[in-house]
Amino acid sequence: MADTAICWLRNDLRFHDNETLVSALEAHARVLLVYTLDLRLFERLPNLSFRKTGVHRAAFLLECLEDLRQRARSKGGEVAVVPTSAPAAALKKLAEEIGAKTIYAQAEIASEETTDEAAVAAAMAESGGELKLTYGKSLYHREDVPFEALETPEPFRNFRKQVEKLPVRSMVEEPTRLTGPENFTYPPTPSLADLGFKEEGSPAYPGGETAGLKRLAYYLEETHLVMKYRSTRNRSLGPDYSTKFSPYLAIGALSPRMVYHRIKDYQQQTGKRYVGNNILFEMRWRDYFLFLGVKHGDGIFRPGGLKNRPHDWSTNESLFERWCLGQTGLPFVDAHMRELAATGFMSNRGRVNCSSFLTRDYEIDWRWGAAWFENKLIDYEVCANWFNWHTQALEIYYTSPPWQGLKYDKKGEYVKTWLPELADLPAPLVHAPWKMEEEGMLDGLEFDLDQDYYRPGISNSKWDWAWTRLKTGDASSPKRRKKKS
Secondary structure (H helix, E strand, O other): OEEEEEEEEOOOOOOOOOHHHHHHHHHEEEEEEEEEEEHHHHOEOOOOOOEOOOHHHHHHHHHHHHHHHHHHHHOOOOEEEEEEOOHHHHHHHHHHHHOOOEEEEEOOOOHHHHHHHHHHHHHHHOOOOEEEEEOOOOOOOHHHOOOOHHHOOOOHHHHHHHHOOOOOOOOOOOOOOOOOOOOOOOOOOOOOOOOOOOOOOOOOOOOOHHHHHHHHHHHHHHOOHHHHHHHHOOOOOOOOOOOOOHHHHHHOOOOHHHHHHHHHHHHHHHOOOOOOHHHHHHHHHHHHHHHHHHHHHHHHHOOOOOOOOOOOOEOOHHHHHHHHHOOOOOHHHHHHHHHHHHHOOOOHHHHHHHHHHHHHHOOEOHHHHHHHHHHHOOOOOHHHHHHHHHHHHHOOOOOOHHHHHHHHOOOOHHHHHHOHHHOOOOOOHHHOHHHHHHOOOOOOOOOOHHHHOOOOOOOOHHHHHHHHHHHHOOOOOOOOOOOOO
């Protein structure tokens, strides 16, 4: 058994079902656990006025790292958190310091991460060492699907048909004991101030493997909320309308296989074989985007997307700022954007509406929106974020915020929570206050549209149609016209 190795932790900040860590521990007597805190993530983006990673996402990451360190100590070990703008150089230096010839790491997908992998492999090779990669990001292992990742079937339904009946690998056992190198000094975890933030982060949910496992147990066995997921998943208000597993899956504090097997165990224990299948359906969507990330690479970052669709995107900074601040005059959009700014989280329904509005109504470059979400979201995952934005901007139908507000927030509870200035407006009309003004419905209310809120500044005929429904309260979906044979 070789003496010492490094386990380079990345988006796998957990001890349960961590194949990378187990592989290192099985082959080496001592393993140094390292997380390279990449300072490039906190730099300002070119041509935009904000950082790549914002304060809520940074705070969530630091909570995950501190939790990981505490869990490591309970096993007799520790985790070295190393701030650096050059992971390859930092890891090579550590390897030389402790005499390690092998670095173990989970393989990533996007180009920034794979470029780092190549640099680490090259740096280690200079001294006769190596980088060993394992694959653990997805529910279905790359080696278990009936296609090469570069030939991932599209669209999603074709992908789903080929994977949904495949077995999911069992989890690897969690190590009970960690042994690191002797006489190694572990630096303290950096603070938000160390990363250049003057404000405190307030992530919607606590970070770390401990919190992720607690949330999993809460959603399944403790509250049985999983039974309601199908009927509540499109809501936006409160913590329990959806699983909230996504922040922990994104950073690797929860294993996708753990979620899968716990749901399957729940089905068996309760005798309800279909409960939770909608969650597994969404996890296959997550896998689909991961596999597409391998297949298409940087094509996802083109302004015209994968198909290079021609589009003269606007770069109107004033409108973009209104969207970022939740000042568009569309309450269903503004409420979600303000929640995102305050907590680093937003419902799936909000993400659909906010991205559709920015790209279809303001016609602003969708990559600006994707970058803003990257800055804010505590559950940011590169493939899920960018492919979802790509879909809303370039592939799918327009989503009308007033209509969506009627369907999913008919009583106005969500918008009034995040837009208290609209508290006195009646629901569901609150979803179109400018239309209320046009018809004199604000007369008698102590509410001035210009002083107390915002005007949309643009128009859309679909909002006019939605207004007729808002006045009747009819949230039933319109019947689609049958095609003539």
